[in-house]
Amino acid sequence: MAVSIAQALNQALLDVMEDDPRVLVFGEDVGRLGGVFRITDGLQQKFGTDRCFDTPLAESGIVGTAIGLAMAGWRPVPEIQFDGFAFPAFEQIVSHLAKFTNRSRGTVRVPVTLRIPYGGGIGAIEHHSESPEAYWVHTPGLRVMTPSTPADAYGMLREAIVSDDPVIFLEPKRRYWSKSDVVLPASTPPASRALVRREGRTATVIAYGPTVRIALDAADAAAARGWSLEVIDLRSLAPLDLDTVAASVERTGRAIVVHEAPRTLGIGAEVAARLQEATFYSLEAPVQRVTGFDTPYPPARLEGFWLPDAERVLDAVAHTFTY
Amino acid sequence: MAVSIAQALNQALLDVMEDDPRVLVFGEDVGRLGGVFRITDGLQQKFGTDRCFDTPLAESGIVGTAIGLAMAGWRPVPEIQFDGFAFPAFEQIVSHLAKFTNRSRGTVRVPVTLRIPYGGGIGAIEHHSESPEAYWVHTPGLRVMTPSTPADAYGMLREAIVSDDPVIFLEPKRRYWSKSDVVLPASTPPASRALVRREGRTATVIAYGPTVRIALDAADAAAARGWSLEVIDLRSLAPLDLDTVAASVERTGRAIVVHEAPRTLGIGAEVAARLQEATFYSLEAPVQRVTGFDTPYPPARLEGFWLPDAERVLDAVAHTFTY
Amino acid sequence: MSVDHQQLLPPEDPVQLLREDGTPVDDPAWPIDLTDDELQQLHRWMVITRAVDREAINLQRQGQLAVYASCLGQEAAQVGSAAAMAATDWVFPSYRELGAATVRGIDPISLMHMYRGTWLADHDPLATRFGMLTIPIATQTLHATGFAMGTKLDGESTVTIVYLGDGATSEGDTHEALTFAGVFGAPIVFFVQNNQYAISVPVSRQTAAPTIAHKGIGYGIPGRRCDGNDVLASFAVTLDAVERARRGDGPTLIEAVTYRREAHTTSDDAGRYRSDDELADAERRDPIERFSRYLRDRGLLDDARDAAVATEAADAAAEVRSAIYDAPHGDPEELFAHVYAQEVHALDEDRARLRQRIAATQERS
Amino acid sequence: MSVDHQQLLPPEDPVQLLREDGTPVDDPAWPIDLTDDELQQLHRWMVITRAVDREAINLQRQGQLAVYASCLGQEAAQVGSAAAMAATDWVFPSYRELGAATVRGIDPISLMHMYRGTWLADHDPLATRFGMLTIPIATQTLHATGFAMGTKLDGESTVTIVYLGDGATSEGDTHEALTFAGVFGAPIVFFVQNNQYAISVPVSRQTAAPTIAHKGIGYGIPGRRCDGNDVLASFAVTLDAVERARRGDGPTLIEAVTYRREAHTTSDDAGRYRSDDELADAERRDPIERFSRYLRDRGLLDDARDAAVATEAADAAAEVRSAIYDAPHGDPEELFAHVYAQEVHALDEDRARLRQRIAATQERS
Ligand SMILES: Cc1ncc(C[n+]2csc(CCOP(=O)(O)OP(=O)(O)O)c2C)c(N)n1
Ligand SMILES: Cc1ncc(C[n+]2csc(CCOP(=O)(O)OP(=O)(O)O)c2C)c(N)n1
Ligand SMILES: [Mg+2]
Ligand SMILES: [Mg+2]
Numbered sequence A, B: 001m002a003v004s005i006a007q008a009l010n011q012a013l014l015d016v017m018e019d020d021p022r023v024l025v026f027g028e029d030v031g032r033l034g035g036v037f038r039i040t041d042g043l044q045q046k047f048g049t050d051r052c053f054d055t056p057l058a059e060s061g062i063v064g065t066a067i068g069l070a071m072a073g074w075r076p077v078p079e080i081q082f083d084g085f086a087f088p089a090f091e092q093i094v095s096h097l098a099k100f101t102n103r104s105r106g107t108v109r110v111p112v113t114l115r116i117p118y119g120g121g122i123g124a125i126e127h128h129s130e131s132p133e134a135y136w137v138h139t140p141g142l143r144v145m146t147p148s149t150p151a152d153a154y155g156m157l158r159e160a161i162v163s164d165d166p167v168i169f170l171e172p173k174r175r176y177w178s179k180s181d182v183v184l185p186a187s188t189p190p191a192s193r194a195l196v197r198r199e200g201r202t203a204t205v206i207a208y209g210p211t212v213r214i215a216l217d218a219a220d221a222a223a224a225r226g227w228s229l230e231v232i233d234l235r236s237l238a239p240l241d242l243d244t245v246a247a248s249v250e251r252t253g254r255a256i257v258v259h260e261a262p263r264t265l266g267i268g269a270e271v272a273a274r275l276q277e278a279t280f281y282s283l284e285a286p287v288q289r290v291t292g293f294d295t296p297y298p299p300a301r302l303e304g305f306w307l308p309d310a311e312r313v314l315d316a317v318a319h320t321f322t323y
Numbered sequence C, D: 001m002s003v004d005h006q007q008l009l010p011p012e013d014p015v016q017l018l019r020e021d022g023t024p025v026d027d028p029a030w031p032i033d034l035t036d037d038e039l040q041q042l043h044r045w046m047v048i049t050r051a052v053d054r055e056a057i058n059l060q061r062q063g064q065l066a067v068y069a070s071c072l073g074q075e076a077a078q079v080g081s082a083a084a085m086a087a088t089d090w091v092f093p094s095y096r097e098l099g100a101a102t103v104r105g106i107d108p109i110s111l112m113h114m115y116r117g118t119w120l121a122d123h124d125p126l127a128t129r130f131g132m133l134t135i136p137i138a139t140q141t142l143h144a145t146g147f148a149m150g151t152k153l154d155g156e157s158t159v160t161i162v163y164l165g166d167g168a169t170s171e172g173d174t175h176e177a178l179t180f181a182g183v184f185g186a187p188i189v190f191f192v193q194n195n196q197y198a199i200s201v202p203v204s205r206q207t208a209a210p211t212i213a214h215k216g217i218g219y220g221i222p223g224r225r226c227d228g229n230d231v232l233a234s235f236a237v238t239l240d241a242v243e244r245a246r247r248g249d250g251p252t253l254i255e256a257v258t259y260r261r262e263a264h265t266t267s268d269d270a271g272r273y274r275s276d277d278e279l280a281d282a283e284r285r286d287p288i289e290r291f292s293r294y295l296r297d298r299g300l301l302d303d304a305r306d307a308a309v310a311t312e313a314a315d316a317a318a319e320v321r322s323a324i325y326d327a328p329h330g331d332p333e334e335l336f337a338h339v340y341a342q343e344v345h346a347l348d349e350d351r352a353r354l355r356q357r358i359a360a361t362q363e364r365s
Helices: A005-019 A043-047 A059-071 A087-097 A133-137 A150-162 A211-224 A242-252 A267-278 A300-306 A310-320 B005-019 B043-047 B059-071 B087-097 B133-137 B150-162 B209-223 B242-252 B267-278 B300-306 B310-320 C036-061 C075-083 C098-103 C108-116 C139-153 C172-184 C212-219 C231-246 C276-284 C287-297 C303-324 C345-364 D036-061 D075-083 D098-103 D108-116 D139-153 D172-184 D212-219 D231-246 D276-284 D287-297 D303-324 D345-364
Strands: A002-004 A023-027 A052-054 A075-079 A113-118 A143-145 A167-172 A179-181 A195-198 A203-207 A229-233 A236-238 A255-262 A288-292 B002-004 B023-027 B052-054 B075-079 B113-118 B143-145 B167-172 B179-181 B195-198 B203-207 B229-233 B236-238 B255-262 B288-292 C090-092 C160-165 C188-194 C223-227 C252-257 D090-092 D160-165 D188-194 D223-227 D252-257
Touching: A002 A005, A005 A023, A005 A043, A005 A150, A005 A167, A023 A059, A043 A052, A059 A075, A059 A087, A059 D139, A059 D172, A087 A133, A087 B087, A087 D139, A087 D172, A113 A150, A133 A143, A133 A167, A133 A236, A133 A255, A133 A267, A143 A150, A150 A167, A150 A179, A195 A211, A195 A242, A203 A211, A203 A242, A203 A310, A211 A229, A211 A255, A211 A310, A229 A242, A242 A255, A242 A267, A255 A267, A255 A310, A267 A288, A267 B267, A288 A310, A300 C345, B002 B005, B005 B023, B005 B043, B005 B150, B005 B167, B023 B059, B043 B052, B059 B075, B059 B087, B059 C139, B059 C172, B087 B133, B087 C139, B087 C172, B113 B150, B133 B143, B133 B167, B133 B236, B133 B255, B133 B267, B143 B150, B150 B167, B150 B179, B167 B209, B195 B209, B195 B242, B203 B209, B203 B242, B203 B310, B209 B229, B209 B255, B209 B310, B229 B242, B242 B255, B242 B267, B255 B267, B255 B310, B267 B288, B288 B310, B300 D345, C036 C075, C036 C098, C036 C108, C036 C231, C036 C287, C036 C303, C075 C098, C075 C160, C075 C188, C075 C231, C075 C252, C075 C287, C090 C139, C098 C108, C108 C303, C139 C160, C139 C172, C139 C188, C172 C188, C172 C212, C172 D172, C188 C231, C212 C223, C212 C252, C212 D212, C223 C231, C231 C252, C231 C287, D036 D075, D036 D098, D036 D108, D036 D231, D036 D287, D036 D303, D075 D098, D075 D160, D075 D188, D075 D231, D075 D252, D075 D287, D090 D139, D098 D108, D108 D303, D139 D160, D139 D172, D139 D188, D160 D231, D172 D188, D172 D212, D188 D231, D212 D223, D212 D252, D223 D231, D231 D252, D231 D287
Parallel strands: A023 A052, A023 A075, A075 A113, A113 A167, A143 A167, A203 A229, A203 A255, A255 A288, B023 B052, B023 B075, B075 B113, B113 B167, B143 B167, B203 B229, B203 B255, B255 B288, C090 C160, C160 C188, C188 C252, C223 C252, D090 D160, D160 D188, D188 D252, D223 D252
Antiparallel strands: A002 A179, A143 A236, A195 A229, B002 B179, B143 B236, B195 B229
16 A cells, blocks of 8 residues: 555554553644644544643743653653754753663653654745754764654654654655555564665665655666665664664775765764774775755755755765776 | 963953953853853953843843844853753754854844853763764854864954854863963964874874863873874864865874764764765774763763773774774 | 732733724723824735735745745734834844834845745845844744844844744743843833734643733733734834833833734645634634724725725735746855855865756756 | 732732741731641751751862752751652752752762762652752753643642742743643642842842742742741642642742852852852841741750751761762763663673773773
């Protein structure tokens, strides 16, 4: 059956709320409206206003009360409406959500799954197209996951909610309506494992969330040039499964990381830093980064110039042959 | 004359307020008390409560009003009391301070210098020893500077305040009381240039703020092993002067980045990612990172296990010889 | 509680100077002190606002704008309050303030370029004394407060008004702005348009306070309420607050009680959370109709003038339409041009790469 | 304003049940409904708190603690309020709540390990129903509110109290916590110790509100004030709020007016911002002396009992001293053990490196 990422996420929430009466869903407009992207559609009708409710417009409040609800034995799945609006909650996320378990020496768990639609390419106004993943990945104590397929959307969201750790669950919003054939409930490999989405021998393209599609498109187009690109979907950004990536690069000798976030200190920096160590003798060329520029996200009409695309990935592959 | 970093910063503020009547200093306890580290000592007495004043206890308020004051033609130099307390202001910093000039197509300038004491090693309680520089460096639109000497503390703070761009000015708090002989006003090279603090041929150690001292200590100790370490002080973290670093690594073939922040997506990741590209053919070994662990900052009695030190730097140098 | 403190609390009912049928209330506390021209001007601004607003919705439907947040139903609140500001005063909007912008003479095309995605912002805030539209909720309250602190430090008599929604009153930033404004006695007016909703969430979910205006006392700031569908009440209450600020008596918090008649934005489906009855009820309280009746009763509006204003408004809308329709994209070079006030060479490489690519694309085509 | 709303406002004067000289006020609205044992227990807790507090300052001076935030002068506010909570209720402290901890039976040694830097926190919050000390100002108000929302969802009768300072009332988080608590009718008491300062900043710089309790109405939450140097008033006003919450009537905001007699922490130099006179004046309003006089007048305290309590307090302090003095460091293995609830292998390499290093150091020595 053709299922979209949005539908898969919605189904995962329905199923997990059915299975575990301690799961709560809340945030701005998630109740009556079912979320601005309809990811929480039907939850309030089905589970009532105690288990799925709208909050005041206050993101620090949403995350801070989620921590308290977790202490009271609930399993909160709050939503932040858009990437750019997680920032008012930054202190609660970084100083508390990430650190509570460690601070309490394992006594207090905060099994909060913070869902955040992220990324650009949807022609939106400012603050609705941010890719803030690096902020979370740099923060010890958080798990950070991002699915790229409907099956993973379902499986990883369930995995995130079941996890006793806080998880920042980043949903690639421009892929919400991408469909693929999948039967739900889908069971997927643990998020902690990166997956090879396409095998290849010329170079390894490392992507996640919204850019997996771009990497696959690049792989399609690469065939015409006689290249076969291996595409890896990281899935979990924290922790990072470098072993899978390194194993691939050992074979291909070339690596290109693709993400929307600005290049400087984006995930590509960490992948490059680890690969140059793990695959020092195998790299035929420096790890390439195909990313957003080191500028603020542009206005919608210019986002096509800013966002990585298949062509830029191919340029990067070509560039590795100049070494 | 022996001047400490704290004294140099204080003198810079005094001199710049004297020179430019539009400069305002404000924040928590900066007025009457002169700041918990006394960096703003004497400013209120000298310039009055209009130009140096205490604010309510609200960091988003401090940064948000600084933006408004800048729009009204003032040149605000707000203080955040400790690294861990900049996070409530994250949204104002990332969504506005960093983006105002770009959003307004250059029309509105926000010449705000946000002073933040940062880093560990002072035996403090939680949230007083954080190294949040990567968050700011990953955010396009901000300049990020951090001095390591009294001369730079003076010169760079003045440069930051004069700059029409927003500057996150990170003060290495455990070095506040380090003195060196300097005559103020000191004139220093522009912050945009990294400086070679010690020349050497065996390997390049790249440090900034609080870890420059550690790099120099390592260089001292390295002599006994017959190594001569080149020490580079980055000074500006955004933008990064990679040219100076790369030129050094071209010669030494080995690079070690040292910082307190957790390794994953710390500045070391960016330096490594850039060096593996810029000096691909010169690197004799992968770029090493000597950093805090990927764990929350530890309790004071354990910080010695967590923080990088000269010994760990030397271990990393030794490790480069295994390649 | 002392009398002084009681004065920080809002009176039970919002100030209303025109009844729903357009007849004046004649409240001696609030004399209507406007010339005929001024009254007609208020009407004109509201009508133009509505026409341009409607055009913007159309433009969005036709794919010309990414999204648009309509102010339909809120024209009186916005026009009345903005009209109370002097030309030298400053306005900090949220994203829904087409009415306030119209009063301030901001070219609506500039605002539409933001909604279109040509630029992130287009008008010059410093020249127009009208801040950039602000999307992160409530954050502009702090910019406005800081700005007002700044003008006070300069000894200027400038007053600042900041617009925010009912939902925005829940954000920490609004609290901190009110706190700073109270402590520093900043010459600022917080103008809350309580349009009953934050997207789908009704104001009862934002606060358990008796009214939003009751928040003022917690900051030592007088809380005031006005009927936000009554342009004269919105004007009078704001003017009172502006004069107070100009006298050096500090900030005021105004709650204008109104209603958002369109969906939150063109992306929203309001049918999911509110009834047709509720909307119909709001339509009956239309601010322009109410004020038109009043003007007609006073002999300040007749069919001819009505038609003339309607034509002017239609022209304004058409102008927006023709300027926006298939307007060119912005210049990609600008992606790099304004990130820093002082040039940063770190961006040179990216810029060069982008130039190359654009050149290559142009060659191919 | 309707009568209902007036009830959200605090009465002009803080509730006081004991005058400064220890004589009872005999307010019929606030009968003193405590047994002799209970009264003696309040005294005992205050005296123990003070002795341990003093010892902590000494330990810091001797280099045993990194820093310490004294509650000297605030014992009545803390002991009175905490004593109003049932054993099954929950307490969320800031960092200054030794008095509340004492009432709750938290081993003070645990708290001192936080100030010592052995661990970031040491007691078990879930077992003791006493949250971890919280350093980022005001953030605990949201944890407490969420917790109270959670117990309400569970249909429990648990009440939560959260401690915060006057400075903390300026932070956005406090606003959002009060907003959520009001909207969700959470069974929580916000207990603000207005000790007049946030480090060096006087409360007049935190808000222009008539009093902090006047903030309640802006959230639909009753604002109450009590004399925080009067343990009976602190107890009675808190108990009233707790009963209200337990009945399902929602949150209360209490401002306890008190004074911080020590410097902000042992790192602070209060001489830079307040006068000796001001301090001397505060000392004259000592909460323990006041309550002791009352107990003596009622025949519930004599020299023998006083001495016995003093000895018990000294013993408690000595115990802290001997447990903390040169206590070992924590185990560095724990740097990695609790970062994630579920093991993450990403930390294995760092852990291995640290182990190696520790082994090497041990060999060398
Ligand atoms: C910090 C932040 N959180 C969430 C959003 C998403 N959002 C946009 S408008 C809106 C509702 C705003 O309601 P209100 O303040 O009442 O203003 P109105 O739209 O009714 O004019 C929300 C939640 C945002 N823009 N910023
Ligand atoms: C978010 C944040 N900002 C700043 C600080 C630094 N700081 C620690 S205590 C304090 C003053 C707190 O005052 P108040 O809330 O009145 O509590 P008190 O210390 O008087 O008990 C400040 C500014 C902090 N801990 N957290
Ligand atoms: Mg609204
Ligand atoms: Mg205080």
